[in-house]
Amino acid sequence: MLQFKFSDVRLEVGTDEAGRGCLAGPVVAAAVILKEDFQHPLLNDSKQLSEKQRQELRPFIEEQALAYAVSFVWQDEIDKINILQSSIVAMHRSIDKLTVAPEFIIVDGNKFKKYKDIPHQTIVKGDSKFMSIAAASILAKTYRDEYMEKIHIDFPHYNWKQNKGYPTKEHRQIIRELGITEHHRKSFKLLPEQLSFDF
Numbered sequence: 001m002l003q004f005k006f007s008d009v010r011l012e013v014g015t016d017e018a019g020r021g022c023l024a025g026p027v028v029a030a031a032v033i034l035k036e037d038f039q040h041p042l043l044n045d046s047k048q049l050s051e052k053q054r055q056e057l058r059p060f061i062e063e064q065a066l067a068y069a070v071s072f073v074w075q076d077e078i079d080k081i082n083i084l085q086s087s088i089v090a091m092h093r094s095i096d097k098l099t100v101a102p103e104f105i106i107v108d109g110n111k112f113k114k115y116k117d118i119p120h121q122t123i124v125k126g127d128s129k130f131m132s133i134a135a136a137s138i139l140a141k142t143y144r145d146e147y148m149e150k151i152h153i154d155f156p157h158y159n160w161k162q163n164k165g166y167p168t169k170e171h172r173q174i175i176r177e178l179g180i181t182e183h184h185r186k187s188f189k190l191l192p193e194q195l196s197f198d199f
């Protein structure tokens with residue numbers, strides 16, 4: 001059973017990211033402040049939901065949230081500052097874009113950097129414990145999946161509409177055969193046997 005809030009302040013934002021473990025594409029974060037009466041029977045950690053359920057929840061969250069925002073950090077920036085920093089940057093940018101300023105931040109995971117002077121709490125598996133983090137996980141995942149399906153059209157061999165850029169056997173085999181694209185993260189170990197790539 002998801003809890004509504006961690007703190008006792010009125011404006012608590014939950015934030016989460018999607019795509020951290022991918023070989024290609026952006027890392028995407030969302031930040032969500034929910035209204036006090038927010039309820040949906042399906043709401044859960046995005047990983048526990050089917051694609052259809054996530055697609056059903058996304059417009060509901062966007063309509064019913066007090067405020068929400070989504071932010072992308074692209075692969076070239078990931079290659080410069082690393083994936084952990086990129087995930088935190090994406091979360092900060094999402095909070096930046098909110099139309100309502102939060103008073104407290106709850107973050108999925110155990111790593112975060114202070115945002116302005118707003119207190120925060122990291123929560124391991126927060127997306128399966130708190131409603132706003134679960135809602136943020138669903139927005140981050142659906143926005144990222146939608147983007148990967150879009151770029152799949154130009155690079156169909158990599159099957160991003162199916163694997164979404166994650167390191168599946170098939171995705172790695174195609175990298176072996178065809179090499180990498182502009183969407184791949186060059187700082188990642190794209191193949192298990194990889195020592196270096198010729199760029």
